Amino acid sequence: MDEIRIDNLEIYAGHGVYAQENAQGQPFFVNAVLYTDTRKAGREDELAFSTHYGEAAHLINQYLREHTFRLIEAAAENAAEQILLRFPLVRSLELELCKPRAPIGLPFSSVSVKISRGWKRAYLGVGSNMGNRREYIERAVRRMEENPKIRCLRCSDLIVTPPYGGVEQEDFLNGAVELETLYFPDELLRFLQSLEEEAERVRTVRWGPRTLDLDILFFEDFVSDDPSLTVPHPDLHNRRFVLEPLSGLCPYLRHPVLGKSIRQLYEELGK
Secondary structure, eight states: OEEEEEEEEEEEEOOSSSHHHHHHOEEEEEEEEEEEOOHHHHHHTOGGGSOOHHHHHHHHHHHHHHOOOSSHHHHHHHHHHHHHHHOTTOOEEEEEEEETTOSOSSOOSOEEEEEEEEOEEEEEEEEEOSSSHHHHHHHHHHHHHHOTTEEEEEEOOOEEEOOSSSOOOOOEEEEEEEEEESSOHHHHHHHHHHHHHHTTOOOOSTTOOOSOEEEEEEETTOOEEETTEEESOTTGGGOHHHHHHHHHHOTTOBOTTTOOBHHHHHHHHHO
């Protein structure tokens, strides 16, 4: 990925734990690396195909001057998010916020916080077998589309499938969703759980009926066996109602643990 760099951008702002730091302000320095594709801009010599580094610098300056944070960690986090939301061609970035006058009481040149943030691709399973199944799913998708931290959303066709897990209940309507997000996996999970709560999902019987079911199937190459956040979904390779919609969205996506593509897993399950 190509880089656009902004080095030692000086900003006078009020960030700090102590009240006098917020009231009096002090100089900060920002170093930013914007990761983007500059090929088309370079070939066409046209600014519309690139990210305007002047506008990016002014956005950082304005945002950090107009907002106050106790911690430079919070200032860096929020400034980075603003850049990613404002400039869609920036896939990811590194941002370092330096504080040369930090109240340490010892000789030093600067303290800083450096973070890496960016858009990540995730795949979700969606399902419902209560009430207006399609409406529950479509409403959840609309809420995702309205969230500024989610973009490039694509949905599979919805399929009717029998219930999974041995509990007698109505057939499910199932599908898959591809998206890009600024959320970390645990943050995306909490957002999805909030959508399930909006749909008044009740968790009483495992694999039981539900108004809305939203699962994180894949999150880039992230792997976690934490009981509260197991990614990739541990049983997706045994579930036709997951693999069939996924195979329409991303047939060549490789399972980071099993090492097989979605198409391979779907074909093996069919056998």
